[in-house]
Amino acid sequence: MRIIFTLILFTCFTLSIHAFADQDSTSVNLGEVTIQENRIGIPFDKISRNVSVVTRKDIETTPARSIQEVLSFTPGVDVRQRGVSGVQANIGIRGGGFEQTLMLINGIKLTDPQTGNHMMNIPVPLQSIQRIEVLKGPGSRIFGQNAFAGAINIITTLPETKSLQIQGFGGDFGMRGGSIVSSLPVGKYKQTISVSHDASEGHQYNSDFKVSNVFYESGFQLNEKNEFNAMFGFSDRTFGANGFYTDIFPDQWESLQTYLSSLSHTYDFNKLFVQTRAYWRRNIDEFRLRRNEPEFFTNNHISDVIALEINGSYTSKYGVTGLGIEGRQESIDSNNLGQRSREFLGAFAEHRIELGKKTDIRAGVYSNYYSEYGWRHFPGAEIGYELNGSNRLYSNFGISYRIPSYTELFYEDASNTSNPDLSPEEATNYEIGWKFNKSRIRAELVYFYRYTQNLIDYTRPPSEQNPNPNQWRPGNVSEVTFNGIETALFYKADWGNTKVRLRELSFSYNHINAGLTQPEGVVSRFALNSLKNQFVAGIQASLFEKAELTLKSRYLERIALDPYFLMDVRVDFNRMKTFGLFVEVSNLTNTEYIEAGFVQMPGRWAKAGFSVNLH
Template identity: 65%
Template sequence: MKKRLLLPALLLGTLQVIANQDSVTVDLGEVIIKENRIEIPFNKVSRNISIISRKDIETTPARSLQEVLSFTPGVDVRQRGVTGVQGDIGIRGGGFEQTLMLINGIKLTDPQTGHHIMNIPVPLQAIQRVEVMKGPGSRIFGQNAYAGAVNIVTMLPEERSLNLQSYAGDFGMKGISMVSSLPVDLPFGKYKQTLSISHDASNGHWYNSDYKVTNVFYEAGMDLNEKNEIRAMAGYTDRTFGANGFYTDRFPDQWESIQTFLASISHTYDHNDIYIQTRAYWRQNTDEFRLRRNEPEFFTNNHVSDVLALEVNGRYQSNFGTSGFGVEGRSEKISSTNLGDRERAFLGVFAEHRIEFWSDFDFRAGVYSNYYDEYGWRHFPGAELGYQLTDRSRFYTNYGASYRIPSFNDLYYEDPSNVSNPNLLPEEAQSFEVGYKYFNKSVRFELVYFNRYTKNLIDWSRAPSDVSPNPNRWTPSNISEVTFQGIETGIQYALNLGGKNFKIREASFSYNFIDANLQQIPGIESRNTLTALRHQVIGGFQAEFFSNFETNIKARYIERMALDPYFLLDIRLDYNRLKTFGLFAEASNVTNANYIEAGFVQMPGRWFRAGINLNLFK
């Protein structure tokens, strides 16, 4: 039976980037997906989820989370420049406004614009793993998780440690990071804490593309007793960069400076069959944008947005299954020289239940109800059904409704290149998914078909012009109806092929196809929808040689709906990665491809960087 299942899985399975520890095997048996309420082992989840492990982060040829995510099947990363100074994340054809980012379940909602959701204050070296949920997440996370969600998970180690890393490369690129863990034994328990700091800078890969990015992240936690835990975190990121081509091609001297602060505190009660977590968080984003870098008096926008939220989530385990419940209240405010002083408030209520029956089946259903004063109550149901064919293979299907309220930029932003539309309606979608997965300690496969029917899709477009650059202004509008559908398929295999001096540890391949029944009006330019992914191919392998060397080679073929396709090859080489002293070198765009991911930013050709890594323990 297992051999008969293995052959079609090899042909049709979907790649998931999935090691949960630093080994050559692929074993997710111990990974628990935490969704704020119900927790489910990875191998019993009835949706398509990719897990990026700590090992994946360390060995991927990347200097930022955005670059790491670009190797995840079904995820569309559109960077403006290198090393993640700004990047938009789309999932399954969705735009950057339709993806929710989280840190340990804390939502990084930005009411001004989705361009800021990747202002992550956590250094890359401090991230333990990343969970990428593809498909509607409104029932689980609320209205911002329209097409998917990305949850960054950090850890509070029990032992002392110190990691230092430094690198330099092309374009005057340089960076340094520190990740430290310093638990303290107190009379009433162990106080666990981590402090992480990073700084990256570059002269830029083309005119007016220099940047400086600084991140500071502190996290602490304590078990008060066997039932109660307190946890807190605070983060700050400062990003200042030349923004040539970021938003328009009419002003090559654009410049932007962004500071983001995040703070949260939570209390968790976990005893027997009851789990309740209460938490509060605050996120502030300050944004200064100039059309002419050295002439602020020509045109400058200053925005300060604040998000303040309180959440209570819980679950109850009974003989009838697991029940989840939650309530959230969130206030969003902005004070802006362009958008004006705006504010809005949301109330959300969650309820769901999961049961297992007939030994091999499980069913989960729930609803998220959202109240917003302008639109009243809206309800978003969802359900999942799974069948465990064997202990290593699973069929599943799910349905979900999702919803997104326009950002303040969508509604009110105007400048010489853009005009607002205060009459925009919220986006709404109905999504369906069916999939099959096979998994064991060395192999992972998945095949998925998805369909998302969208009403009132928001996109920015502008009329054609014979003048270059185009003088017409961009404006957002609701597109009446659009259906996105696609297939995700791939394989990851821990091979362990070779001899003593050279061994291929792992090989992977994935293919993703997205189709949208959206017709482009001749000459009309689209910022987002008409440039979504159509074909995405990702492949790679990891190898070891002479015991101390590791290499990771990644290749991508990207074809968008209205842009020329391109092929990218990236390579990383590590020496003594897990030892006290290690070296690494990376090369991006080895084939020297000519391409644009977002806006009008010409991405760099072949570029290199190299550095050192220190792992110190007491």
């Protein structure tokens, strides 16, 4: 009923406006966007995959205060937050769990050997992001292991002109925060530095948080062929974790510090492109079961990832050939997991060729060596066919792969036991889709299929006692088949007059079927917690040529969990001007819901703020 009501609401709102809307100066023609995949860059209109691009304009106008909240409006992406404003969230794609999604910043992999719970500890303020590329489906051939069900690449840019952006806000639950982003190029040396801080007293007991980010990026153009880039980020987040991992201890508390640094060199001349880079990521995690009694139960983990990679491509009359090699060491020092390390080597090869003016084929393989598991090989292929200038058909196939985290292998406490004998997960993936892009309309229809072997899940025997006294144990106990459809529609309406103009309409629906095969008589923790039905709808209108209204709604139904409906709204005044104001209201319908763990998410809450843009 709520779905029908929402559709009627949007339809009535649309039909009540007569209009025309000017092109926003920050809007992006996706046909001009090149999807960054480290070796072969492909224009958005030519890629034979289901890829969503969140543009800078989307980021600025979405009612959201974090990357996680922005992604929650992306079709096919399942964002399960513990708290708000990016405190902690798990990201799933196409029914995959949070361990099966790879996060990247400018192509740099944010792997965390401890647990996928820390993958969203991203040290980049929202205001520094130019766009976000969301690849749905297997990414192992492109990005390596752990891009099991998809990958999300966060793209930043280095402006060539000086600028200063300042933003501040406040709101319910004692929320306050702000950011400063400054671009200070000096000749051929480009650089940006940004800082942000968000804090709140919390919407319920022991849900307060503080999140701070510092991000620096620089680039030096040595000559027309060679460029050097450097990047450094730091994130500090401390929060009350009531209900994050158990509902028995309401005083849980966690503190995380994440460091990220990289140095890269790019050679780009004529038909040859080569990029070499080294990077390091450290995550420090302190978790207390009782906030003010660290002696009762405390886990301390320090994980490090050091990597070196070389990627390149060469364009010839036979197409584009991409090659790459990478090496990485992952280590952890933990009072619970012990002192451990593992090494890995990966090699990539792929080729893309165009057959005539309508057909293109891309195929490749990723070969992986891990110190524990030896060599594994993951092939994949894509084919696209242009029916005409507006319609494109495509299909692809790929093998995906994920190694277990140290938490799955070695973590133990009163409720969980470990399993050091886990095997990697593997999946076979197929996809077929249709894209339409003409004038003001962009649409996509996709069917996907994924068969997962050796799925890692926590299970335990059932018990007549309540609560169940048996421990959870991870194991390769399940086989799961996921298949579903994904639809998306974007329409640039341009209806209205100088007072009220409807600018954009968007709608998406995603459905996932999951078939689980596992031993009888066990209770599963994660295998069937994925999305079943997801509706996302949005409108954007301009008011009196100075204000923008963005209204977005979501209906989410997960397997074995209660469905819920959310609506968020944002109004921007003078967003593109020197001084602007904005107001946001989240959960306008005051819905009671839980996304992850045992965390009751907040009801209706409002924020308001200002922005200053100097160029």
